[in-house]
Amino acid sequence: xxxxxxxxxxxxxxxxxxxxxxxxxxxxxxxxxxxxxxxxxxxxxxxxxxxxxxxxxxxxxxxxxxxxxxxxxxxxxxxxxxxxxxxxxxxxxxxxxxxxxxxxxxxxxxxxxxx
Amino acid sequence: xxxxxxxxxxxxxxxxxxxxxxxxxxxxxxxxxxxxxxxxxxxxxxxxxxxxxxxxxxxxxxxxxxxxxxxxxxxxxxxxxxxxxxxxxxxxxxxxxxxxxxxxxxxxxxxx
Numbered sequence: 001x002x003x004x005x006x007x008x009x010x011x012x013x014x015x016x017x018x019x020x021x022x023x024x025x026x027x028x029x030x031x032x033x034x035x036x037x038x039x040x041x042x043x044x045x046x047x048x049x050x051x052x053x054x055x056x057x058x059x060x061x062x063x064x065x066x067x068x069x070x071x072x073x074x075x076x077x078x079x080x081x082x083x084x085x086x087x088x089x090x091x092x093x094x095x096x097x098x099x100x101x102x103x104x105x106x107x108x109x110x111x112x113x114x115x
Numbered sequence: 116x117x118x119x120x121x122x123x124x125x126x127x128x129x130x131x132x133x134x135x136x137x138x139x140x141x142x143x144x145x146x147x148x149x150x151x152x153x154x155x156x157x158x159x160x161x162x163x164x165x166x167x168x169x170x171x172x173x174x175x176x177x178x179x180x181x182x183x184x185x186x187x188x189x190x191x192x193x194x195x196x197x198x199x200x201x202x203x204x205x206x207x208x209x210x211x212x213x214x215x216x217x218x219x220x221x222x223x224x225x226x227x
Contacts, residue, residue, distance in 0.1 A: 106151075106158030107158055
């Protein structure tokens with residue numbers, strides 16, 4: 001069964017460094033999402049992406065964040081200058097059509113630790 | 116602002132019993148509501164979706180109800196098993212783009 005994959009599973013970085021989190025969505029899906037979950041807290045929406053552009057972003061998704069679909073298969077989340085409060089589990093998700101009508105398929109997550 | 120609340124306390128039940136989890140929301144009128152399961156350190160896994168014009172949806176041992184007047188959804192697991200132990204997340208579908216707004220989840224523990 002097709003699944004969303006994410007790499008790395010765990011990323012440790014120093015405050016102020018840039019990180020790139022990578023995701024490979026399910027191949028025939030059209031809608032892509034990033035969510036994050038700070039330890040012990042709820043899953044929070046960051047950004048949605050469709051037709052090679054951002055369709056919606058949350059207030060968390062400030063200028064330090066960017067997303068890209070560089071090659072038609074990978075979907076990346078970049079944090080330019082990490083802060084301590086960026087430490088969280090980051091989940092990529094994809095959906096074949098608008099998530100309004102369908103389930104979202106989540107990846108296993110990347111645990112980001114900012115020191 | 117929009118708010119989704121789930122039972123914050125963990126739910127402990129005996130194997131074979133029915134687990135009932137609650138999701139309440141305010142300041143919102145979602146057309147769709149979804150339930151996910153999340154195991155520790157893993158991503159959410161979709162379980163069921165219910166539309167505003169559906170009162171009830173079933174899938175095997177799972178049942179979801181959606182009361183738009185009470186602004187509440189109930190999630191039931193019948194004949195619960197220890198393997199059902201996990202955190203269950205309620206999510207409102209925000210708009211056409213599919214942004215999910217999650218509740219904080221309810222941790223279910225099924226004892227043999």
